[in-house]
């Protein structure tokens with residue numbers, strides 16, 4: 001924490017310091033946490049929403065005074081009706097949107113303090129997965145994943161070593177040279193997850209990752225996300241799919257009109273109209 | 281930016297250029313056409329001004345002096361005239377020289393006529409050339425109202441007047457048209473190129489979002505487009521130069537000797553070659569600049585965050 005504060009303060013007077021190093025230093029300091037946190041220091045939430053509201057021009061309030069704390073290693077499922085504000089809440093995390101009021105903290109750090117031009121470096125701490133995969137259409141599966149490393153300035157030999165490993169992890173070793181058009185929806189989504197994983201992010205954000213997939217592929221994707229979570233990465237999943245939520249058996253946060261209306265540590269799919277069903 | 285990233289963005293630029301297929305073709309075609317038209321306008325202007333300069337050199341006023349004016353007197357007048365800054369050169373032609381020139385035509389009738397007269401019927405004269413053809417009028421008036429006007433037999437300005445006026449007219453009109461066309465086409469070229477490149481970038485707008493999400497910095501997203509712009513400009517410039525060369529060559533071959541004479545003894549293609557010297561590097565610079573600036577402006581709106 002101290003180290004975070006001091007690097008932050010150091011960046012205030014001079015507008016130039018490269019946050020790439022700053023942020024990676026900041027992330028590394030956190031990596032040594034698991035041992036130290038359990039013994040002496042309190043656990044630093046990986047993500048913290050503190051009285052966060054977001055309204056869009058026209059006054060529509062998509063997120064309304066949300067308080068939410070997510071600890072490292074959690075698997076959180078966000079549910080709620082269409083328009084409840086799930087995507088907006090996630091956008092606040094990867095800084096695609098800025099809160100109208102309140103503070104979003106990543107690893108204890110206020111996101112509004114990150115300068116615009118340094119956002120790309122911050123985003124490398126967060127892997128994103130979307131319903132529409134968001135792959136680069138002219139690149140192969142391999143190239144799409146490699147891109148996330150190239151952008152980072154990773155040496156080529158490291159890229160050539162790491163990408164095949166991650167492709168194997170998502171079970172796509174045979175499809176490295178296929179373009180997105182030559183892959184099924186489930187395969188495309190696994191490429192997207194592999195790309196999100198390759199930088200070893202602190203958090204994976206998955207906004208309806210199964211929205212375009214058949215039930216079998218969807219199940220595979222959720223299994224993959226759970227595996228990734230098992231390896232220590234925090235996962236935040238937004239979904240509509242009741243069956244999926246009920247099977248995960250992890251924390252479920254229900255949003256309704258921008259409010260958190262329920263937050264169960266072992267949750268099931270709920271809607272704002274119905275109280276959670278008792279687990280039989 | 282690290283060298284490795286620079287190299288990667290360069291490769292991305294090459295890949296985009298190759299993969300974009302018809303869009304690359306369209307962009308390069310438009311840019312080529314624009315540069316070609318600009319080049320053609322400039323070439324016509326260049327050849328035109330060469331022709332004008334050449335014709336201007338052939339125009340002069342000659343003042344013939346009465347037979348009783350002595351050579352030394354004419355030379356005094358010459359020295360006096362050469363003080364005017366409007367006059368670029370004055371040549372004294374004695375009546376003997378005038379006769380020699382007259383006979384050197386090889387025209388037997390002329391020779392016979394001179395023999396019949398038995399003496400030199402020609403007069404000494406001063407051939408005056410102006411710096412600017414527009415000043416011939418002024419010079420002629422000056423001569424006719426000078427202190428030595430009585431010593432002058434004739435000022436053959438009137439005979440040249442039509443020719444001079446026509447040339448003046450042509451030269452200034454050609455310059456005006458050339459300049460207007462040049463500017464108009466340059467503006468059109470910039471607009472069309474800009475729009476084509478904007479279209480190219482528009483078709484990739486979703487990819488910029490993806491790149492940003494994956495953690496690419498704006499510079500990293502921009503650089504491939506910068507290189508793409510360079511390639512567009514370079515390809516288009518080279519194509520434009522090739523096309524213009526072909527057109528100049530064909531035109532030169534099919535044009536008669538009159539054109540060569542108007543151009544002062546050089547063929548149109550030779551004129552083109554001396555023009556190419558400046559034109560080729562300039563086109564390449566303009567082409568690259570057009571490609572780069574267009575893509576630079578067009579991408580801005582997609583990199584808000």
Ligand SMILES: Nc1ncnc2c1ncn2[C@@H]1O[C@H](COP(=O)(O)OP(=O)(O)OP(=O)(O)O)[C@@H](O)[C@H]1O
Pocket residue numbers: 056057060061062080081082083084085086087088089
């Ligand atoms: N850029 C924007 N400008 C204006 N309103 C917006 C914007 N983005 C989202 N909204 C509004 O905010 C509300 C929440 O949107 P959001 O996308 O977060 O919902 P969601 O819970 O993800 O819905 P879905 O399940 O359909 O994806 C919606 O009413 C939406 O219209």
Ligand SMILES: [Mg+2]
Pocket residue numbers: 086087088207
């Ligand atoms: Mg949504």
